[in-house]
């Protein structure tokens with residue numbers, strides 16, 4: 527079937543507004559081509575005649591919810607890797623975790639809970655799990671660590687749950703950990719169950735207020751390279767939820783090139799070697 531490859535401006539604006547409302551992801555005027563490329567395959571797959579028909583379906587059909595899943599899979603950028611930004615991981619291992627296990631109010635349950643918000647295909651939460659496991663085994667005997675990991679993209683979550691990775695995404699994993707926590711499967715590596723068991727994956731929309739309010743309290747939140755797709759209004763809302771979710775003494779870690787300047791003043795900025803984090807005091 528032939529398909530009109532161009533999206534007219536009116537369709538672009540209504541689709542862009544719809545996506546923003548449902549996910550917080552904002553396609554600025556110069557990203558029209560990008561949006562076209564991202565959803566074209568899906569339009570062909572569903573047999574819609576053009577972008578306009580697809581937009582109409584999303585906006586006015588009562589069955590649009592099921593389609594949202596595919597739309598989110600298509601528009602999200604899932605770029606990630608294990609041990610992404612080493613200094614942030616060192617800060618977690620050498621400063622944040624030791625500080626948390628020393629807090630008086632954490633002694634009763636001896637449990638730390640972390641959230642990887644926008645976890646993509648799982649590299650970030652599994653990295654957190656490896657670091658926490660190493661920490662517990664060497665420095666915090668008797669402590670338990672639970673990691674929740676959420677993402678908007680069901681396709682990314684499916685890969686995360688599978689836990690099989692290629693060499694490229696593992697390029698920064700220390701050799702010792704690669705041998706210890708992965709099993710080779712052909713050209714790929716499978717994450718071992720002892721790490722997998724520490725992480726619970728679920729569908730999460732950071733802009734869904736009801737869902738965010740139901741998240742239980744956490745000691746650490748990693749939300750890296752996710753809010754770059756949001757405008758300031760959405761960032762403020764999401765960061766406000768993170769503040770509420772964190773326990774006193776907990777930390778928020780965002781992407782190393784991101785900033786919460788002009789977004790919030792609620793946190794204390796704490797500097798570590800080559801990294802910083804936002805602490806709820």
Ligand SMILES: C[S@@+](CC[C@H](N)C(=O)[O-])C[C@H]1O[C@@H](n2cnc3c(N)ncnc32)[C@H](O)[C@@H]1O
Pocket residue numbers: 549550551602603604605606607610643644645646647650676677678679682730731732733749750751752755
């Ligand atoms: C570039 S990846 C970052 C992955 C990982 N945090 C890292 O830094 O390596 C961004 C992820 O954010 C997710 N994302 C985008 N908007 C989201 C939203 N509203 N709620 C939850 N996840 C979202 C995308 O699906 C994608 O997997």
